[in-house]
Structures are given as C-alpha cells and as structure tokens.
C-alpha cells in the first residue's frame with residue numbers, strides 16, 4: 001500500500017516535471033512567434049529580471065489576485081455610501097472579488113474585479129462583458145488609503161457602463177488582440193488598422209514586459225542558447241546605439257500624453273522607431289503651457305532649460321528603466337549636481353535652508369509635487385474633490401516657502 005503510494009507520487013512528480021518542461025518549450029506568445037516571453041530572459045539576465053519583475057511597469061496592469069488588489073474588503077472599510085438607500089460594497093465571494101451594488105438593502109448588481117490597472121499611487125479595475133472591458137465605479141487611492149470614486153465618476157450616481165478601451169491597454173499592457181492590416185487612407189499616409197475591434201482576453205499580456213520595451217527577442221534567445229560563449233548581444237536592438245531622440249521616443253510612447261492623432265497602434269512600436277510615425281500633433285490642440293503632471297513627463301521635461309540646453313539628457317539620465325523611481329532625493333540631487341557643480345543660490349534662498357539640506361533637496365524645490373487637473377476623485381460621504389499629486393518634470397525655479 002505504502003509502496004504504491006510512493007511510486008504513484010514519483011510518477012506524478014515526473015509527469016509534473018515533464019509538464020513544466022513542455023510548457024516552457026512550447027510557450028506561445030500571443031504577439032507571435034518572434035517573441036520569447038519574459039520568463040525566458042531569467043536564465044541569462046537575472047539582475048534585470050529581478051528588478052523589472054517588481055517594478056510598476058510589470059504591474060501597470062495585472063490579474064485580479066488577492067495579492068494584487070490594493071484596498072480593503074473587510075472591517076467596514078469596504079463600503080461606499082452614495083445616499084441613504086444606495087451603497088457599493090467590496091465583497092469576496094468564492095475565489096473572486098466583487099463590487100456589489102445594494103439599494104435599500106437588496107443586491108441589484110455585482111461585477112467582479114477582472115483586470116487591474118496601476119499600482120504606485122492608485123488602482124482602478126475593470127470587468128469583462130463579452131469582448132469588452134468596463135471600469136468599476138470605485139478605485140483605490142494610496143493617498144487616502146481607501147476606496148473612492150474612479151477618476152471623474154460621480155459620488156452620487158453609480159455607473160458600471162464606462163468602457164475601458166484598447167487605449168488603456170496600449171500604455172498599461174504588453175498586448176491585447178493586435179492583428180493588423182495595412183491600408184492606405186490617402187496617397188501619403190499609410191494607416192495600420194487593427195483586424196479585430198473587439199478584445200480577446202486570451203491575448204492579453206499583463207504589464208509592460210521585457211519585449212514591450214526591447215522588441216521581439218526570440219531569435220536573440222535562440223542564438224545565445226545555441227552559442228553560450230557569445231558575449232556580444234545578437235539579434236536584439238541595442239539602446240546604446242540609438243540616438244537621443246530614439247531613446248526618448250521609446251519612453252515617450254507612453255509618457256507624452258494622449259492628445260495626438262494616431263497613425264499606428266502603440267503595440268506595434270519597437271525600439272528605434274520614430275514616434276512621429278505613430279502620432280501626429282493635432283494642430284491647435286497642443287495646449288503646451290498646461291501639460292498635466294499625469295502621463296506627460298516628456299512634455300514637461302522638454303520645457304525645462306536642463307533638457308533644452310543639454311545635449312544628452314534623456315529619461316535614463318535619472319531613471320534606471322528596470323527600476324521604480326527612487327524615493328531617495330539625495331540620489332537625484334547628486335545627478336543634478338553632476339551638471340550643476342557651481343550653482344550659486346542667492347542669500348535669500350540660502351536663508352530658507354541650510355547648505356547641507358540644500359544639497360540633498362534639489363528636487364523638492366525644482367521639481368515640486370503638483371496637482372493633476374486630469375484626475376480627481378471623491379471619498380465616501382465627502383463633497384470634497386481630491387486631486388492626484390505627482391512630481392512635475394518641468395525643472396525650473398518655483399516660489400519657495402520660507403520655513
């Protein structure tokens with residue numbers, strides 16, 4: 001009896017191992033056979049994988065596991081009151097989490113958390129209905145440590161009908177249903193039209209993965225697996241060889257706002273491409289003085305003298321693309337000082353702050369946190385609109401508060 005049990009578990013183990021092996025060999029990436037998937041990079045790029053895997057980019061969208069969902073489901077912190085008869089409650093049912101609408105104590109409507117967006121300051125969620133996703137009315141905000149209305153939603157009326165379309169996925173995921181055909185719209189411009197308008201959940205790749213930034217890498221992987229002694233990278237775009245503009249474009253794809261006319265889908269972008277082949281500014285719509293702090297780091301940075309007057313500044317001057325931005329202002333100040341060795345502040349400025357703190361706080365004064373006008377939300381039972389605070393990338397002289 002015991003023997004058979006052991007034999008059986010060995011057999012099961014062997015099956016399991018074979019299963020795993022087969023799975024990685026037969027990995028099929030929904031983007032096509034040119035792609036290898038992030039898992040395949042670990043064996044040779046452990047360092048990059050470990051940092052990137054924990055970054056906000058990897059969690060820019062994610063599956064609705066309990067671990068991933070920010071926000072409370074118990075202890076009275078899971079209820080949002082619209083009026084005396086209407087409330088929305090976060091509930092766990094079986095293995096899924098829901099936003100449930102009650103009217104006069106009776107359940108009226110319930111939708112599950114199916115896709116999560118965001119992780120650093122806030123998280124909003126969507127549910128699937130047929131081939132489309134719709135936003136859940138409540139989102140979680142770290143600044144409040146609680147649920148509040150999703151951006152722009154009413155605090156008195158519940159709405160389950162706002163669609164989360166492909167645009168959101170274009171900046172927050174690595175793929176969703178992207179098959180394209182080329183058609184010419186006029187004699188000059190080639191438009192690339194997606195074959196499917198609807199979204200297919202099986203083609204969703206959560207988060208911004210290695211190949212979203214580096215382009216398809218299957219051939220790179222195969223080559224280096226076959227020739228492990230090769231020390232020079234093969235079959236992959238090297239950022240080192242790109243121009244400043246190309247490097248900036250690779251980030252600006254998602255960090256330069258969303259107000260331009262689209263020519264091609266963001267999903268088709270590969271490092272080295274020109275962003276001007278993907279978007280065209282809409283004449284007149286370019287309200288450049290009022291770029292919002294949300295989603296337009298490049299627009300703001302490009303207004304700074306630092307950016308305009310230096311030949312090399314790009315996003316990587318201050319950010320490691322595999323890591324989150326650091327909370328450590330001393331590190332950033334050192335980067336500032338690498339170009340600003342002999343800045344002389346006026347006596348007036350120096351009376352507001354000690355010399356040492358000045359050296360560690362360039363960012364506090366020259367890249368202050370500002371309110372987003374694009375994103376506002378309301379907490380339960382609150383008339384007050386809360387704003388979303390982000391650091392501006394317009395490096396400049398701002399009025400300082402005397403301490």
Ligand code: HEC
Pocket residue numbers: 036037038040041042043044045210211214217218220221224225230231232233234236237238239240
């Ligand atoms: C079998 C080993 C192997 C695998 C698997 C592998 N790489 Fe590489 N990769 C290398 C080697 C070797 C280099 C060159 C040395 C270096 O830069 O680390 C390299 C370099 C790179 C570079 C730098 C290119 C440059 O010139 O700047 C990138 C980007 C890269 N790999 C991305 C990936 C991605 C993405 C994956 C997974 C899809 C991946 N690699 C999987 C071996 C591998």
Ligand code: HEC
Pocket residue numbers: 055056057059060061117118119120121170171172173208212213250251252253254255315316319320321323324325326
């Ligand atoms: C495909 C779209 C996309 C591309 C390409 C992209 N980003 Fe992002 N980035 C995002 C999104 C979305 C977030 C917000 C993630 C979140 O918090 O949920 C983000 C967040 C960040 C953050 C803040 C992370 C944190 O937690 O502090 C930094 C810094 C950043 N990106 C820099 C870059 C740089 C540098 C590049 C170019 C190498 C780049 N991004 C390319 C979409 C993108």
Ligand code: HEC
Pocket residue numbers: 117118119120121122123124164165167168169170171172253254255256257258293294295296297390
């Ligand atoms: C043009 C690219 C782009 C599009 C389109 C876009 N986002 Fe974002 N989103 C970003 C970037 C970049 C950030 C993080 C930096 C910031 O806020 O400036 C972000 C931040 C967020 C956050 C907060 C994450 C955090 O940092 O805590 C949420 C939630 C979010 N987006 C949801 C959405 C939803 C839902 C849509 C569609 C309605 C959408 N986004 C469309 C680029 C985009």
Ligand code: HEC
Pocket residue numbers: 038041042045048049050052053057208209210211213214239240316321322
């Ligand atoms: C947000 C975009 C982004 C993501 C996601 C990303 N990379 Fe990178 N990676 C870059 C950029 C940009 C560089 C060039 C950095 C530079 O020149 O300073 C780079 C450089 C590299 C290099 C060259 C060595 C180095 O560290 O500079 C390797 C190897 C690499 N990436 C592998 C990976 C792997 C593996 C993943 C996934 C686990 C990944 N990258 C995810 C943007 C990204």
Ligand code: HEC
Pocket residue numbers: 305306307309310312313317332333335336337338339340362363366367395396397
């Ligand atoms: C790559 C080099 C470089 C880096 C890094 C850099 N700057 Fe600059 N910065 C410049 C240049 C060049 C100018 C223009 C100087 C001039 O006009 O004489 C400038 C101008 C400025 C100005 C004057 C702005 C104005 O509108 O008059 C301030 C303030 C400033 N930088 C602060 C910073 C801070 C703070 C940091 C770090 C967060 C930083 N810089 C990082 C190169 C840089």
Ligand code: HEC
Pocket residue numbers: 120251252255297298301313314315316317318319325326327328332335363367389390391393
């Ligand atoms: C001169 C340095 C500098 C440059 C250049 C720079 N950043 Fe930043 N970035 C910062 C600092 C400082 C922060 C704030 C970090 C913090 O508060 O923890 C930051 C934060 C961010 C955040 C998170 C915003 C937030 O408030 O959570 C994003 C997203 C980001 N940067 C994207 C970019 C992109 C994209 C580029 C290139 C267009 C870029 N950055 C260029 C210094 C820089």
Ligand code: HEC
Pocket residue numbers: 333336337340343344345346347348349350352353357358359360361362363364365366397398399400
């Ligand atoms: C307490 C806020 C504060 C801090 C901290 C601070 N600055 Fe300034 N900075 C100012 C103000 C205010 C001005 C304009 C008046 C002046 O020059 O004193 C200024 C001016 C500047 C200028 C423009 C000078 C010129 O000649 O046009 C540069 C460059 C600059 N700062 C860089 C830095 C750097 C680099 C750091 C970090 C080492 C830093 N600042 C820290 C408030 C600050």
